[in-house]
Amino acid sequence: MAEPTNEERAAHAEAALELYCRITGDSEDDTMLVDLLTDLRHWAARNGHNFDDANFISEIHFNNEHTPQKTEKEAGAKGG
Secondary structure (H helix, E strand, O other): OOOOOHHHHHHHHHHHHHHHHHHHOOOOHHHHHHHHHHHHHHHHHHOOOOHHHHHHHHHHHHHHHOOOOOOHHHHHHHHO
């Protein structure tokens, strides 16, 4: 399986947020992310996971992934 692009990763997150909003009825852009993160903290605590550790590791992953990615068109133009 190919590594997803950052655009695909963002689209996955958007799909998760949209589903969360349908389930909760939340539609406020300013609060939906905070509400989802808060509920994930509750889930982690209930299921024996350390949310802060997961959040720290996710930040490392984000920083490693958040580099400008070339589009296929750009890569093709430079590669020949």
